[in-house]
Amino acid sequence: MQKPVIVIKLGTAVITNEEGVISHSIIKKVAAEIAELFATHRVVLVSSGAVGSGKVFIQHYKGSITERKAAAAVGNPLLIQLYQKHFSKYDIPVAQALCERHHFSNRFQFLQLKETFEAFWQNGILPIVNENDLVSNVELKFSDNDELATLIAVGFDAETLVICTSVGGFMDDAKNIIPRVEKIDGKVMGYVQTGKSSLGLGGMTSKLTFTRLATSLGIQVIICGLAGKTPFADALAGTTGTTFVSQASNLKARQKWLASGSITLGTILVDKGAVKALRQRRSLLTVGVTSVQGKFAAGEVVQIKDEEENIIGVAKVKLDTAAIRDGISQKNVLAAHADDIVIF
Numbered sequence: 001m002q003k004p005v006i007v008i009k010l011g012t013a014v015i016t017n018e019e020g021v022i023s024h025s026i027i028k029k030v031a032a033e034i035a036e037l038f039a040t041h042r043v044v045l046v047s048s049g050a051v052g053s054g055k056v057f058i059q060h061y062k063g064s065i066t067e068r069k070a071a072a073a074v075g076n077p078l079l080i081q082l083y084q085k086h087f088s089k090y091d092i093p094v095a096q097a098l099c100e101r102h103h104f105s106n107r108f109q110f111l112q113l114k115e116t117f118e119a120f121w122q123n124g125i126l127p128i129v130n131e132n133d134l135v136s137n138v139e140l141k142f143s144d145n146d147e148l149a150t151l152i153a154v155g156f157d158a159e160t161l162v163i164c165t166s167v168g169g170f171m172d173d174a175k176n177i178i179p180r181v182e183k184i185d186g187k188v189m190g191y192v193q194t195g196k197s198s199l200g201l202g203g204m205t206s207k208l209t210f211t212r213l214a215t216s217l218g219i220q221v222i223i224c225g226l227a228g229k230t231p232f233a234d235a236l237a238g239t240t241g242t243t244f245v246s247q248a249s250n251l252k253a254r255q256k257w258l259a260s261g262s263i264t265l266g267t268i269l270v271d272k273g274a275v276k277a278l279r280q281r282r283s284l285l286t287v288g289v290t291s292v293q294g295k296f297a298a299g300e301v302v303q304i305k306d307e308e309e310n311i312i313g314v315a316k317v318k319l320d321t322a323a324i325r326d327g328i329s330q331k332n333v334l335a336a337h338a339d340d341i342v343i344f
């Protein structure tokens with residue numbers, strides 16, 4: 001039996017100390033615990049912090065896209081050196097994997113990435129992932145590393161996705177951490193704070209959006225902090241942080257990949273009739289499309305939203321943005337085949 005996959009995502013704020021620099025003692029603690037987990041799991045570590053590590057080298061840094069790219073390119077090797085130093089105490093070599101969106105939206109590239117990660121694990125090497133900020137252009141950037149970690153967790157069919165944040169968990173209106181969430185419903189969404197940490201990109205809204213996707217695809221998600229001696233063991237035992245229970249999913253690997261590729265390329269909004277047809281596993285015809293958002297090509301994966309703008313699923317489309325818009329007036333043109341649609 002293969003060891004289960006666990007994806008651990010560390011945000012910038014959670015590995016940064018009060019002086020605003022990446023904390024060596026936190027990386028040391030994280031390495032000690034991940035080294036233990038590595039004996040029983042295929043671990044992927046997704047770590048932010050490249051921009052945070054490199055921005056001191058950029059004069060008069062203001063945080064423009066170009067400055068962030070430059071800072072990330074300087075910071076990534078520094079960050080990986082730090083991990084390398086601390087994991088070497090446990091004889092665990094680390095591999096740096098800088099990812100871009102096409103590694104996920106193109107199934108062939110994703111399968112290659114997957115094979116390489118399997119080779120890492122077979123050789124006792126820990127993959128440490130970050131976005132390849134230097135070359136990621138604005139339209140195709142991941143929204144943040146919460147998204148990247150989710151794509152990895154879904155693509156690798158992970159058992160658990162751990163998202164570490166400086167607030168230590170998911171809080172209710174009274175700012176108490178909720179230990180366990182069975183299902184992300186309207187009430188839970190209502191607790192989301194829109195504030196973001198000044199050090200990172202992802203706020204709780206993005207965490208919850210990706211958590212909802214991951215749990216709906218059968219992955220347990222834990223949002224936790226790094227307090228205490230054994231933060232991961234504590235969070236996995238359910239004594240700290242918030243555990244979001246995974247929902248039953250009988251989707252096959254390709255459908256999960258389809259679903260995980262959903263997050264950005266574009267959106268098709270559909271009417272009530274189309275929602276009903278899609279739930280009966282029928283194809284999507286342009287007659288049911290009310291509008292199209294974003295820009296996508298034929299063969300790409302887009303999200304499907306209902307009239308209330310809830311994401312109801314994803315589809316690999318047969319037509320590009322313009323052709324679907326044209327099809328809305330021509331009515332019964334096939335926008336996506338039933339086999340290429342996943343409804344959550």
Ligand SMILES: N[C@@H](CCC(=O)OP(=O)(O)O)C(=O)O
Nearest residue numbers: 012049050051145200201202
């Ligand atoms: N790729 C960027 C991190 C982007 C990001 O998502 O940051 P965070 O919200 O701190 O997880 C970096 O390494 O600085």
